[in-house]
Amino acid sequence: MSLLEIKNLHASVAGREILKGIDLSIDAGEVHAIMGPNGSGKSTLAQVLSGRDLYQVTAGEVVYDGKDLLAMSPEDRAREGIFMAFQYPVEIPGVSNLYFLKAALNAIRKHHDLPDLDAMDFLGIVKEKMALMEMDQSLLNRAVNTGFSGGEKKRNEIFQMAVLEPKLAILDETDSGLDIDALKIVAHGVNALRHPSRAMIVVTHYQRLLNYIVPDYVHVLAEGRIVKSGGKELALELEESGYAEMVEA
Amino acid sequence: MIEDIRAEAKERFAEMGYPTTHDEDWRFTSVAPIARVAQALLPAAPALLPAQIPGVRICSLAEALLNEPGLVEPYLARYASYQTNAFVALNTANFANGLFIHIPKGAVIEEPIRLVYKSFANGLPTVSYPRNLIVAAADSQATIIETYEGSGGTYLTNSVTEIVAGDHTVIDHYKLQTESPNAFHVATLQIQLGRDTNFRSHSLSFGGALVRNDVNAVLSEGSECTLNGLYLVNGAQHIDNHTSIDHAKPHAASHELYKGILDGKSSAVFNGKILVRKDAQKTDAKQTNKNLVLSEESVINTKPELQIHADDVRCTHGATIGQLDAEGMFYLQSRGIGKVEARNLLIVAFARDIVDRIKVEPLRDRLEKLLLEKLHGSRN
Numbered sequence: 096m097s098l099l100e101i102k103n104l105h106a107s108v109a110g111r112e113i114l115k116g117i118d119l120s121i122d123a124g125e126v127h128a129i130m131g132p133n134g135s136g137k138s139t140l141a142q143v144l145s146g147r148d149l150y151q152v153t154a155g156e157v158v159y160d161g162k163d164l165l166a167m168s169p170e171d172r173a174r175e176g177i178f179m180a181f182q183y184p185v186e187i188p189g190v191s192n193l194y195f196l197k198a199a200l201n202a203i204r205k206h207h208d209l210p211d212l213d214a215m216d217f218l219g220i221v222k223e224k225m226a227l228m229e230m231d232q233s234l235l236n237r238a239v240n241t242g243f244s245g246g247e248k249k250r251n252e253i254f255q256m257a258v259l260e261p262k263l264a265i266l267d268e269t270d271s272g273l274d275i276d277a278l279k280i281v282a283h284g285v286n287a288l289r290h291p292s293r294a295m296i297v298v299t300h301y302q303r304l305l306n307y308i309v310p311d312y313v314h315v316l317a318e319g320r321i322v323k324s325g326g327k328e329l330a331l332e333l334e335e336s337g338y339a340e341m342v343e344a
Numbered sequence: 345m346i347e348d349i350r351a352e353a354k355e356r357f358a359e360m361g362y363p364t365t366h367d368e369d370w371r372f373t374s375v376a377p378i379a380r381v382a383q384a385l386l387p388a389a390p391a392l393l394p395a396q397i398p399g400v401r402i403c404s405l406a407e408a409l410l411n412e413p414g415l416v417e418p419y420l421a422r423y424a425s426y427q428t429n430a431f432v433a434l435n436t437a438n439f440a441n442g443l444f445i446h447i448p449k450g451a452v453i454e455e456p457i458r459l460v461y462k463s464f465a466n467g468l469p470t471v472s473y474p475r476n477l478i479v480a481a482a483d484s485q486a487t488i489i490e491t492y493e494g495s496g497g498t499y500l501t502n503s504v505t506e507i508v509a510g511d512h513t514v515i516d517h518y519k520l521q522t523e524s525p526n527a528f529h530v531a532t533l534q535i536q537l538g539r540d541t542n543f544r545s546h547s548l549s550f551g552g553a554l555v556r557n558d559v560n561a562v563l564s565e566g567s568e569c570t571l572n573g574l575y576l577v578n579g580a581q582h583i584d585n586h587t588s589i590d591h592a593k594p595h596a597a598s599h600e601l602y603k604g605i606l607d608g609k610s611s612a613v614f615n616g617k618i619l620v621r622k623d624a625q626k627t628d629a630k631q632t633n634k635n636l637v638l639s640e641e642s643v644i645n646t647k648p649e650l651q652i653h654a655d656d657v658r659c660t661h662g663a664t665i666g667q668l669d670a671e672g673m674f675y676l677q678s679r680g681i682g683k684v685e686a687r688n689l690l691i692v693a694f695a696r697d698i699v700d701r702i703k704v705e706p707l708r709d710r711l712e713k714l715l716l717e718k719l720h721g722s723r724n
Contacts, residue, residue, distance in 0.1 A: 146677070189694060259679065
């Protein structure tokens with residue numbers, strides 16, 4: 096059985112249909128890239144999977160790990176192992192990064208009937224993952240994403256993912272706004288988390304990220320539908336021919 | 345003499361009566377519920393004296409007037425205006441024994457001076473008139489914590505605190521109000537600052553059915569005055585914070601940050617007056633009022649009132665009214681944090697900068713706890 100099974104998914108925002116019948120099946124251990132031009136519905140798909148209530152699902156179903164994903168609250172999806180790295184990570188003034196992460200990790204542990212992590216164990220995990228993302232420890236005591244540079248925000252997302260160890264990670268345009276050095280660090284962090292028990296969906300507009308995070312499958316999304324699927328070579332094809340040709344085909 | 349002042353205050357109240365919403369200063373706060381029960385209110389038991397602290401004179405006003413009139417009479421009832429404020433007039437006419445605190449010249453008092461007023465109204469409605477005179481002589485430093493708490497049915501706390509801070513003093517003042525949900529609380533804090541003083545006051549308001557706080561500060565040359573406030577109301581609570589900062593002399597600075605959290609059918613008023621007199625050149629005044637509105641039925645009236653008569657000054661003011669950030673909520677939930685906890689996290693985060701400015705650690709901890717308790721209560 097697949098880890099994620101999307102069938103004929105339709106979704107709208109403010110009455111306008113964005114997703115017009117998505118079918119996608121993802122197994123544990125796989126990395127799927129979803130590419131497409133602006134407005135194709137890539138980010139909408141990521142947001143719908145993570146439970147953003149701005150979008151209304153009008154038809155179709157999503158089965159995650161044997162459960163009806165669409166019936167679950169955003170927090171329950173996270174507790175069941177779904178993690179979305181935001182395209183625009185949200186600033187939360189007044190809540191420290193450390194406190195936030197601890198609250199998140201313990202909420203997930205509680206869901207699995209595990210006790211809260213003690214402070215020392217938690218700090219140990221956090222320090223290890225920060226080193227992986229080459230992040231300065233001073234970021235822990237700063238408010239979540241507040242005053243972070245674009246690169247720091249994106250790294251913070253992958254850092255959170257490393258700490259929370261999801262089963263299904265969705266990276267929503269994690270490469271946007273990153274310079275090449277930051278991109279390499281982010282990709283390195285993501286690759287370190289590749290695991291036979293973990294699947295990833297990498298949403299991106301550009302092929303560049305896929306040089307560093309090499310996907311098993313590439314899907315091209317256009318006007319709310321997957322118009323083409325293939326192996327990693329499809330990304331290179333796109334790079335050469337552009338979306339226009341693919342979309343018309 | 346104090347007896348003359350009391351008689352005058354009584355007379356003045358007889359002339360003024362209770363304010364009505366036709367008075368500009370009370371436009372959004374009707375004290376009719378207080379006026380209705382006023383005749384029936386019985387005097388509450390007098391408050392206990394606070395613990396003695398080495399190096400500070402703490403005694404009842406009556407005792408101080410008897411033994412050291414020279415330390416008291418020049419200040420008592422000289423600043424809080426019983427001529428213009430009906431509740432100050434009532435307090436001045438009626439306060440029972442009152443409290444006198446004198447911090448001697450040059451004294452540095454590290455231990456906070458705590459004034460605790462507790463009301464228990466388990467029967468007929470009662471009234472108390474706490475009255476505090478705090479005189480900090482030149483070059484002294486102290487921290488003062490006033491707490492007002494209570495339980496039971498209807499009662500009125502009508503308090504007046506006058507603080508006279510001499511030249512070069514450093515005073516931290518906190519007022520924590522957790523009255524019973526049925527209580528009326530009307531309080532005036534009158535602050536008279538000497539030259540080059542550094543004064544900070546934090547007004548933290550949680551309880552009461554009908555609450556009015558007046559904080560009035562008169563600054564001297566080089567004074568620095570910080571007025572912070574935090575109010576959290578739900579149910580049918582009403583809170584009115586009126587502040588007034590009188591920049592009477594040049595080179596003084598005032599910083600004011602009041603934050604409010606409103607839920608249920610509660611209502612709040614913020615009115616921040618800043619008066620910059622003609623001579624008060626180089627004044628630096630900043631006023632901010634931010635409100636977080638959690639329900640569609642709560643109401644906030646916020647109004648800056650700037651009167652600037654000098655030309656070389658910097659005065660800024662701003663007010664915001666906002667709701668919980670939906671993006672922030674989703675971000676927290678998407679990490680596994682439940683809806684209620686996410687909401688509380690964001691609300692506490694909103695109050696964070698006020699909480700962090702509280703230097704007395706046990707008070708800061710208590711405040712965080714009160715915030716969470718009240719937020720949980722709000723949901724149930």
